[in-house]
Structures are given as structure tokens and as C-alpha cells.
Amino acid sequence: MKVLVCISHVPDTTSKINFKDDNTQFDTNGVQFVINPYDEFALTRAMWFKEKQGATVTVVTVGNSSTEPTLRKALAIGADAAIRVDTEATDGFSVAKQLAEVVKSGEFDVVLAGKESIDFNGGMVPGMLASFLDFNFVNACIGLEIEGTTATAAREIDGGKEIIKASLPIVIAGQKGLVEEKDLRIPNMRGIMMARKKPLTVATAIDVTSATASTSFEKPTAKGAVKLVDAANIDELISLLHNEAKVI
Amino acid sequence: MSVLIIADSSEGIFKKVAFELVSYGKKVAELLGTNTVALTINAADNDQLFKYGAEKVLCVSNDALKDFNAKSYAAVIQQAAEAVDATVVLIDSGNNGLYMGPMVAVNLNAGYTTNVVSLPNLDNGFIVKRNAFSTKAYNHTSITTDIKVIALAKNSYGIVENEVAGVVEDFNPTIAETTLSVSAVEKITGKVTIGDAEIVVSGGRGLKGPENWGMIEELAQVLGAATACSKPVSDLGWRPHSEHVGQTGKPVAANLYIAIGISGAIQHLAGINASKVKVVINTDPEAPFFKAADYGIVGDAFEVVPKLIEKLKEFKAQNA
Ligand SMILES: Cc1cc2nc3c(=O)[nH]c(=O)nc-3n(C[C@H](O)[C@H](O)[C@H](O)COP(=O)(O)OP(=O)(O)OC[C@H]3O[C@@H](n4cnc5c(N)ncnc54)[C@H](O)[C@@H]3O)c2cc1C
Numbered sequence A: 001m002k003v004l005v006c007i008s009h010v011p012d013t014t015s016k017i018n019f020k021d022d023n024t025q026f027d028t029n030g031v032q033f034v035i036n037p038y039d040e041f042a043l044t045r046a047m048w049f050k051e052k053q054g055a056t057v058t059v060v061t062v063g064n065s066s067t068e069p070t071l072r073k074a075l076a077i078g079a080d081a082a083i084r085v086d087t088e089a090t091d092g093f094s095v096a097k098q099l100a101e102v103v104k105s106g107e108f109d110v111v112l113a114g115k116e117s118i119d120f121n122g123g124m125v126p127g128m129l130a131s132f133l134d135f136n137f138v139n140a141c142i143g144l145e146i147e148g149t150t151a152t153a154a155r156e157i158d159g160g161k162e163i164i165k166a167s168l169p170i171v172i173a174g175q176k177g178l179v180e181e182k183d184l185r186i187p188n189m190r191g192i193m194m195a196r197k198k199p200l201t202v203a204t205a206i207d208v209t210s211a212t213a214s215t216s217f218e219k220p221t222a223k224g225a226v227k228l229v230d231a232a233n234i235d236e237l238i239s240l241l242h243n244e245a246k247v248i
Numbered sequence B: 001m002s003v004l005i006i007a008d009s010s011e012g013i014f015k016k017v018a019f020e021l022v023s024y025g026k027k028v029a030e031l032l033g034t035n036t037v038a039l040t041i042n043a044a045d046n047d048q049l050f051k052y053g054a055e056k057v058l059c060v061s062n063d064a065l066k067d068f069n070a071k072s073y074a075a076v077i078q079q080a081a082e083a084v085d086a087t088v089v090l091i092d093s094g095n096n097g098l099y100m101g102p103m104v105a106v107n108l109n110a111g112y113t114t115n116v117v118s119l120p121n122l123d124n125g126f127i128v129k130r131n132a133f134s135t136k137a138y139n140h141t142s143i144t145t146d147i148k149v150i151a152l153a154k155n156s157y158g159i160v161e162n163e164v165a166g167v168v169e170d171f172n173p174t175i176a177e178t179t180l181s182v183s184a185v186e187k188i189t190g191k192v193t194i195g196d197a198e199i200v201v202s203g204g205r206g207l208k209g210p211e212n213w214g215m216i217e218e219l220a221q222v223l224g225a226a227t228a229c230s231k232p233v234s235d236l237g238w239r240p241h242s243e244h245v246g247q248t249g250k251p252v253a254a255n256l257y258i259a260i261g262i263s264g265a266i267q268h269l270a271g272i273n274a275s276k277v278k279v280v281i282n283t284d285p286e287a288p289f290f291k292a293a294d295y296g297i298v299g300d301a302f303e304v305v306p307k308l309i310e311k312l313k314e315f316k317a318q319n320a
């Protein structure tokens, strides 16, 4: 089994989100970047396939050189090799095109990704990648087993889950449930030392045209102050929700 | 030219998001000076969609499409889009919509954007406003392809009545074979789900333990709401993971979100901010949730919630 884990390099969840250049660019000043939280679940699941089923695990990111520490972190967690496709990630369509090249040239049969990147919340790269490659695809995956050439995956649906059987090759877009939160791997000292010797290949990007382009950003307007209701006066809350907010 | 709206149904019954999507689609079609076509798969009462502005309903009835399969559905949508020369294809942000969206886009060689919260701005191409950074900001995205696929964020446009004289036509697509199949579905029935709910009642670590969730359940029941929780609550095993909401859990875009004993950490707020009205009940007036909420009560949940249940029951009895 050759597993490729797609890693998106995103601002830490506590980051203050600011923009610059007349609100056209995300201001990375003071922002710490991390492995996209959903991708951590995918990576940890991949480690399990490596340890229990002898899979080889490669991580990939499409991005400029500033993303390399994030890839090194994935290597420290246990991936065997890393690939950085050397181009700015501008839209999901073009990122998926770049990743499709990596999957084809590396002959990967299992591609694990997160269900969305927490920066642009696109939720589009894995599904597009699967379509470009004509691989099977499971979105919002909360459980995955692979035996031979068959994957059994649980997909989250509203109010429950469904179990999907699909043949490899496959792209999986995962989230919590793929592994449990408590089982998420973090790099240890030995892993960090070993990661330095592991290969990080910089691949040349192919020429693709984007399908979408970010034109500007906007911050939500500050909302008015909270209306406090006295704990002894619940009727007032009900009246506000009914007459003012009109939600009950 | 046309705007194609994928109107999702479950067991033949349209989901509420389908009505919102048709409402939105009608307005997009007006802006573009074109017509609306809704595509339905194994749905009953197709003429319900006329009320929200569907001028034509293409209706597919096929047993092979009984279970949702993203790839087969995406192939059907592609055929419909080609048949009606769609320039814009609209899907909802439910689990199924977001599963097939990227596939539909690739099939049609279309640009795709999700989390869209506004009508397109056509002054300078085709630009939509969308949620980004887990609702901490909006991003304006220009879609530069001829065909555009848009996933509308739930509750961002609303259901708008706009009755038209529509027609229903049968549509018979070819169904592709797939090597993927659904072997089992496990679903809680008879309970309002977070995805569907108009009101969500959510509990945090302030509730001290799973044994105290009875009042949360009861409050939800009185309001016809879904129950949810903060991340530590599901991590501790007090509640199932499926109830975890926030940046790394389920997103909530309800009309009303009631947070009880939840501090309002940035990662929690990021996932629930898209809700219209937020109420917080917390003992600590300094809890960050008070900055994000519309209404708040500084008080002990164990005193406030039972009273709230009692008063709401009275209110419901009077307004029934
Ligand atoms: C990468 C990452 C991702 C995360 N993703 C999420 C996410 O998706 N969702 C999420 O929820 N969290 C998430 N978190 C965790 C988040 O940072 C907070 O730790 C969490 O939201 C706190 O949960 P809480 O408010 O229930 O608990 P606490 O922070 O412990 O707050 C409990 C609150 O209850 C109040 N309280 C106590 N007693 C009472 C009483 N009797 N009556 C009323 N109020 C009372 C207290 O004043 C306090 O404000 C994430 C964290 C990280 C690092």
C-alpha cells in the first residue's frame, strides 16, 4: 500500500485573522502555522497503516518554501518522505491538479486528506483530486479500514453514519473519528532528529490555470453588545427571543 | 442558458435547504437574466418548488439512485446541466451536497466555491462573498470559468416565496456503474439533528458531568432543538462525538444557538458564529462568550435552565 497524505499548511486555530494590502492579502505577521487539524487525523491513520500493514507513507503539500517546517513536522511524526510542489496554492482546482500529478508519478493507491482546510474552508481539493484521477472518493470520513484492494469507510451523514465499501485506488477526506483525538501523534525528540535525514523533495509545478481567484477579504462587522437579562427574570429572555429576535 | 438548482430530498421529502436554494437560485437567475431549473432525484410533490421560483423541475425517478452515491449523482447532474445549458449550478451545504460538489465541478470543468453567503456581484465578472477562516472573516472570490458551481451556506439567504407557473418534466439520465457502494446506514431517528435544526441547545464543561444532561435534553425537546456540546465534553466521553461543534467539530448555522456552561473559546465560536442569534448562560460574567452573544444570563445553569424550561413550557402552551 502506497499512502499519500495531503497536508495543508494553515494558521493555528487561535490566530487573529488580519489582512493587508488594502484587504487583498492575509496578513501572516505573527501568525503561527500548523498542520491543518483535519490532516492530523489523516496522518495519524496513515501511521497506523504503516505500522500494522507495512504501508509506505509520503506527505505532500502544494506551497512555497515557507511550508517546509510543516512538512518536517509531518516527517517527525513518522512519514517516510515528503514532497513539496513548488508553487503558491491559489485555489482548490489548481492545487488538486498539482496533487494529481504527484499521485500519478508516485503511483499512490491510497490518498488521505482532511475534509477541509481551516483557512479557506474550501472542502474541495480531495473531491476534485479524486475526480481528476478517476479514483473512488469518500468525504467526511470517520473510520477507515483497508484489506487488500478494498476500503471500508464510515462517512458522517446527518444524524448518523453510513458504511461504504469501495475498491482502491481511493481518496479519503477525513476528520475526527478516523482516529480518536487522544491517539493523535505529536513529534517526539527522536522523530525530530530522524526527520532531518528523511527526503524532502521539491517538485516543479505543472502549468495550470486557476478556476477561481480571491479578490479581497472583509472582517465581519462588530456586533452590538450583549443584552443581559437578570437570572430572576426569565420571562424577559423569552419575550426578547419571541418579539425582538423572532426565533421562538 | 439557465441556473440549475439541485434540490435535495430525503425519502422523497424535500429538505428545507432545497427551498432556500431555489429561493436563492431564482434571484441569481434574475440577476443573470435567465431561467431557473431545479433537478430532483426520487422526490415527491415536485410542484412544491414552484412556490420558491423554480420555473422548470427536471425530475429523475430511478431505483438505481435510491441510495445517495456521490459519483452517480454527480454524473446525473452533469447530464442535466448539459441538457439545460446551465451556466450556474447550485448545491446546498449538507453532507451530500459537499460530497458531490467538487465532482460536479470537475465533470463540468467549472470553478467551484463553497460557504457562499451572498448573491453574486456581476459588476466585475462573477464574484461571491463566502465565509472563510472558520467564519472569522469573509473572502470575496471571483469565479473565472464559464460554468460556476456554488455551494450556498445554510441559512445565509433564507427561504423566500416567489411563486411562478412552473412545469415538471421527466428526465432520464444514463446511470454510471460505480465500484463504490453503501453497505449499511446507521441513523438515529426521531431526534432533531444538528445539520437540520433551526435551534441548537449546547452544553459545555460547566455542566460538570454527563448525569446533568437531562435538563439540556429537556430544554431541547421543548424547543424542538438539537443538542450539541463543546469539544472537551465529547473528549471526556460525556456526550457522543457527533455532538461536538466548533472549528474542528460540526459547524452550526442555526437560527438560535443556546450555549450553557460554555466559555466561548475562539475555536468554539469559530464553528457556531454563523448562527443568527446566540444566547449564553454562564456563571462567569467575564466568559468570552458574552462578547459573541446577543443575549446573556449571568447565572448558574442548574438554577437558570430548569426555570427556563418551565417558562418555555408555559410560553409554548399559550402560543400553541
Ligand atoms: C486545535 C484546537 C481545536 C479546537 N476545536 C474546538 C471545537 O471545535 N469546539 C470546541 O468547543 N472547542 C474546541 N477547542 C477547545 C477550546 O479551546 C476550549 O478548550 C473549549 O471550547 C472549552 O470548552 P468549554 O467551554 O465547555 O469548557 P471550559 O472552558 O472549561 O468552560 C466552562 C464554562 O462553564 C462555566 N460554568 C461553570 N459552572 C457553571 C454553572 N454552574 N453554570 C453556568 N456556567 C458554568 C464557566 O464559567 C466556564 O466559562 C479546540 C482547541 C484546540 C487547541
Ligand SMILES: Nc1ncnc2c1ncn2[C@@H]1O[C@H](COP(=O)(O)O)[C@@H](O)[C@H]1O
Pocket: A005, A006, A007, A008, A009, A036, A038, A039, A060, A061, A062, A063, A089, A092, A095, A112, A113, A114, A115, A116, A117, A118, A120, A121, A122, A123, A124, A125, A126
Ligand atoms: N496546498 C495544499 N497542499 C496539499 N494538500 C492540500 C492543500 N490544500 C488542501 N489540501 C488537502 O485538501 C484538504 C481539504 O482542503 P480544502 O479543499 O482546501 O478545504 C486538506 O485537509 C488537505 O488534506
